[in-house]
Every structure is written in structure tokens, then in C-alpha cells.
Amino acid sequence: xxxxxxxxxxxxxxxxxxxxxxxxxxxxxxxxxxxxxxxxxxxxxxxxxxxxxxxxxxxxxxxxxxxxxxxxxxxxxxxxxxxxxxxxxxxxxxxxxxxxxxxxxxxxxxxxxxxxxxxxxxxxxxxxxxxxxxxxxxxxxxxxxxxxxxxxxxxxxxxxxxxxxxxxxxxxxxxxxxxxxxxxxxxxxxxxxxxxxxxxxxxxxxxxxxxxxxxxxxxxxxxxxxxxxxxxxxxxxxxxxxxxxxxxxxxxxxxx
Numbered sequence: 001x002x003x004x005x006x007x008x009x010x011x012x013x014x015x016x017x018x019x020x021x022x023x024x025x026x027x028x029x030x031x032x033x034x035x036x037x038x039x040x041x042x043x044x045x046x047x048x049x050x051x052x053x054x055x056x057x058x059x060x061x062x063x064x065x066x067x068x069x070x071x072x073x074x075x076x077x078x079x080x081x082x083x084x085x086x087x088x089x090x091x092x093x094x095x096x097x098x099x100x101x102x103x104x105x106x107x108x109x110x111x112x113x114x115x116x117x118x119x120x121x122x123x124x125x126x127x128x129x130x131x132x133x134x135x136x137x138x139x140x141x142x143x144x145x146x147x148x149x150x151x152x153x154x155x156x157x158x159x160x161x162x163x164x165x166x167x168x169x170x171x172x173x174x175x176x177x178x179x180x181x182x183x184x185x186x187x188x189x190x191x192x193x194x195x196x197x198x199x200x201x202x203x204x205x206x207x208x209x210x211x212x213x214x215x216x217x218x219x220x221x222x223x224x225x226x227x228x229x230x231x232x233x234x235x236x237x238x239x240x241x242x243x244x245x246x247x248x249x250x251x252x253x254x255x256x
Contacts (some may be wrong), residue, residue: 009035017087
């Protein structure tokens with residue numbers, strides 16, 4: 001299958017994987033900070049943006065396998081994965097499948113825990129809501145709660161991206177996220193550096209849970225952004241960029 005992506009910059013590779021129900025364009029303002037020292041790849045996950053959707057009903061295992069195949073086909077050498085939300089779930093599964101292929105892992109407003117019973121029920125209700133009301137009724141109202149400030153100037157931009165997602169893709173990923181396994185074993189067993197970035201006001205991923213996960217591996221570090229909920233690439237952009245650069249400098253020699 002075809003994975004659509006943007007490549008820019010020069011140096012060691014970073015792969016930024018977007019969240020749900022977005023596409024690679026959500027990184028445009030954020031990724032630019034890294035292109036002077038790194039080669040930055042921003043792919044559309046299967047079905048989002050311009051990438052082909054996986055056939056039939058799919059799991060995040062299938063999504064990760066497609067992304068690992070893409071990395072091999074493009075000869076991307078030992079990248080650091082940066083996964084936002086859904087992108088973090090995919091990145092964890094990519095690492096589980098091919099741990100030696102990656103130089104490091106950054107979970108950005110994401111978690112290795114599987115969905116709780118309550119969260120699974122919530123995702124099932126989303127599927128029914130979409131069936132009853134249409135996908136735009138869901139995606140057009142999905143973005144504001146991800147920000148601390150419901151009037152943040154980035155919201156219209158992110159909303160436009162999210163509303164472009166087709167109904168079968170939104171429903172397919174909702175099921176895949178609901179049914180994904182716990183992947184804390186990936187964090188515990190990965191022998192490369194890990195950074196976990198969270199938002200102090202993220203209602204979906206409590207900061208305390210991220211601190212717990214970082215304790216699973218001595219190579220893992222955690223940073224909680226004080227003025228962010230779930231969209232630190234906008235709400236805590238400067239602090240996030242600075243922390244990621246600091247993290248990368250600890251084990252990667254970038255090209256100037």
C-alpha cells in the first residue's frame with residue numbers, strides 16, 4: 001500500500017506520527033523547528049490524508065506493520081519515532097514489532113496503557129453516534145476539548161484537518177484504538193532512550209499515569225507541560241521543542 005509523506009531537512013531521521021483523526025499537516029508548524037538539524041518525515045497514517053486505507057477491518061498491529069514496511073522501503077535509517085496520541089499507540093506497536101529498527105521513542109500525549117472498561121464503552125458509543133448522526137457531527141466537535149483554551153487560535157486549523165477524515169477511517173481507527181492491547185511491556189523492554197511528554201490539563205491521559213510508565217524503564221524520562229492539555233505542539237510549542245532537542249542531544253549527534 002502507499003503511505004503519503006513529507007520529507008524535509010537533513011541529518012538523523014525523525015518520524016512524526018500524527019494523532020486521531022488528523023493527518024500529517026497537524027505537524028507543519030511544529031516540525032519546522034527540527035529540519036535545520038534533522039531529516040523530518042511526516043507520514044499520513046493509512047486512510048488519513050493521502051495515504052491508502054488498509055483493506056477490511058484492521059488493528060493497530062496492522063497499521064504498525066504497514067508503517068514499518070514503509071520505513072524499510074524508504075530506507076529510513078534508525079529513526080526516532082515521535083507519536084502523538086493515536087500516533088503514540090502506533091509507534092509503540094512499531095517498536096514492539098521491530099525494536100532494533102529505532103534509535104529512540106517519544107510519546108507525545110500518548111500512553112502505553114490499553115483502554116479502561118469505561119473508555120472502551122465510550123469508543124463504542126462514538127461508533128453508534130457516528131452511525132446515527134454522521135461523521136462530521138463527531139469530528140467537528142472533537143477538537144476543542146483537546147485544548148486548555150477552547151478558543152485557541154489553532155483550533156480552526158486542526159478542526160479542518162480532522163473534518164477531512166472519511167467515515168470508514170474514523171470508525172476503523174475508533175475500533176482499533178478500543179481493541180488495542182496494553183503495551184507497557186514495550187516501554188519496559190525497549191533498550192533505547194524514551195521520552196514521555198504529557199499535558200498537565202490532559203483529561204484523557206492523567207500526568208500521574210505517565211510518571212508511572214516512565215518508572216518502568218531507567219532509560220525513560222517524563223516531562224509534563226504546565227499549560228497544555230492534549231495538543232502540546234500548539235499549546236506548549238516552545239517548551240516541547242526545547243525538551244525534544246534536549247532529549248535528542250543526549251544520544252544523537254545531529255548534522256549542522
